[in-house]
Amino acid sequence: AQSVSQHNHHVILSEAASLELGCNYSYGGTVNLFWYVQYPGQHLQLLLKYFSGDPLVKGIKGFEAEFIKSKFSFNLRKPSVQWSDTAEYFCAVNAGPTGGGNKLTFGTGTQLKVEL
Amino acid sequence: DTGVSQDPRHKITKRGQNVTFRCDPISEHNRLYWYRQTLGQGPEFLTYFQNEAQLEKSRLLSDRFSAERPKGSFSTLEIQRTEQGDSAMYLCASSPTGQDTIYFGEGSWLTVV
DSSP, X not given: XXXXXXXXXXXXXXXXXOEXXXXXXXXXXXXXXXXXXXXXXXXXXXXXXXXXXXXXEEOGGGOEEEEEGGGTEEXXXXXXXOGGGOEEEEEEEEEOTTSSTTOOEEOOOEEEEEEO | XXXXXXXXXXXXXXXXXXXXXXXXXXTTOOEEEEEEEOTTXXXXXXXXXXXXXXXXXXXXXXXXXXXXXXXXXXXXEEEOSOOGGGOEEEEEEEEOTTOOOOEEOOOEEEEEO
């Protein structure tokens, strides 16, 4: 079974600080990896995804993530956060193309608060 | 708005009552998913449909839960004899067949009192 660990449950940063949120997964086969964001009062939105190819993927709003297969990690980064990045961030994984549909396994989320 | 639509957005019910949630996926999305999210946790997979066929059900989906997608378009999730532990947000999502990105609705909050 797949599982996802997000070790930072709450993160508080000042504007312009750099961000890195950790995500580790457990699954030995081919995986697809995602970061979703949930802004206050809004639905889950896709931030970025990795299927194959370049392990450094860029998403919306200046976010990027790096897939390190040897570490089973997919950490999310942003060089300079803004107050509007305050949200909850979820890492998710699903098994490769033959896995059960697009069923996702989510981590417990990281609540990010950016202070002015 | 052409996103995933869920109704109702909020529901408060007494323990023991039945509740039903509806989900309208993005047009032409063949796959439809139900997830449950409780406070402090990430969404947990409940079930998914490929068109009208229910292809997988989580062990989280007890006998009191039933989901349908009769015509391969909208879906309903019914919870019978609700319990306080059913209080959660129920998320619906959809995706086109063969594409691995799924799109979520805003969710339906259930509070069982």
